[in-house]
Amino acid sequence: MSTQGVVNDEAFLGGFRAFAGHGLLIFRDVRSENTHAGYSGVGVHVTPDSLYVPVQHPVDGPVVAEVFEEGAADLALGAVTLFEGTVSSQQGEFVLHDADDAVRLRIVTDEPGEAQLRISADAESSPAAVRFQLWY
Numbered sequence: 001m002s003t004q005g006v007v008n009d010e011a012f013l014g015g016f017r018a019f020a021g022h023g024l025l026i027f028r029d030v031r032s033e034n035t036h037a038g039y040s041g042v043g044v045h046v047t048p049d050s051l052y053v054p055v056q057h058p059v060d061g062p063v064v065a066e067v068f069e070e071g072a073a074d075l076a077l078g079a080v081t082l083f084e085g086t087v088s089s090q091q092g093e094f095v096l097h098d099a100d101d102a103v104r105l106r107i108v109t110d111e112p113g114e115a116q117l118r119i120s121a122d123a124e125s126s127p128a129a130v131r132f133q134l135w136y
Contacts, residue, residue, distance in 0.1 A: 011070035013134075014105045018065075021100030023057035025065060026050060027117075027132060029089040030106070044083045044119065051083060053119060056128045064129040065096060067107055071135035076120040082130070083119040096132065111136045 024041075028034065028050030036052050039045045045052040055063045068075060087094075092111040097104040109115070116135050121127035 008068065008070055008072070008075065011068045011075075013067040013069050013107050013109075015064065015066035016103055016105055017062050018098065018103040019058035019061075020055050020063045020098040021058065021102055022098070023055055023126065024099040025053045025055050025063070025096060025130065026099065027053065027087070027094060027096050027119075029087070030093040030095050031090050046083065046085065049088045051087065051117075051119070053082060053130060054126070055121075055130060056126045060126070061128060063127070065105070065132070066130075067096060067105065067132045067134065069109060069134050071116055071118065071133055075131070075133055076118065077129060077131035078120060078122050080121045080124050080127070081118060082121050082124070082127070083117065085117060086114045087117045087134075088114050094134070107134070109134065109136070 092109040122129040
């Protein structure tokens with residue numbers, strides 16, 4: 001599934017290739033109830049426990065999303081970094097899904113609290129491939 005970058009199979013937590021409803025992926029703590037009020041649909045929108053990540057609209061094709069538990073810079077996908085910062089989880093469990101919840105990937109790290117997160121992509125606007133790197 002990997003489109004580029006140095007891949008560490010041991011750090012691979014999961015991924016999918018799917019048509020992302022409304023051109024939006026959501027990465028969040030499984031217990032997050034954040035609604036991202038005021039989100040304009042432009043750029044990554046961040047709250048302490050969730051992120052909205054705009055991607056390629058489904059009429060333009062599927063999106064490839066991958067999640068790794070490793071922060072190595074050479075694992076980044078291309079030269080575009082959409083986000084680099086932190087995300088919090090009550091129990092170390094996250095979910096990555098589209099806006100329609102038609103595709104869903106559960107990520108279990110068993111490390112509660114704040115984690116580092118980097119999101120890289122093949123393009124800055126409407127990416128067709130995104131890579132989430134999560135580490136503690």
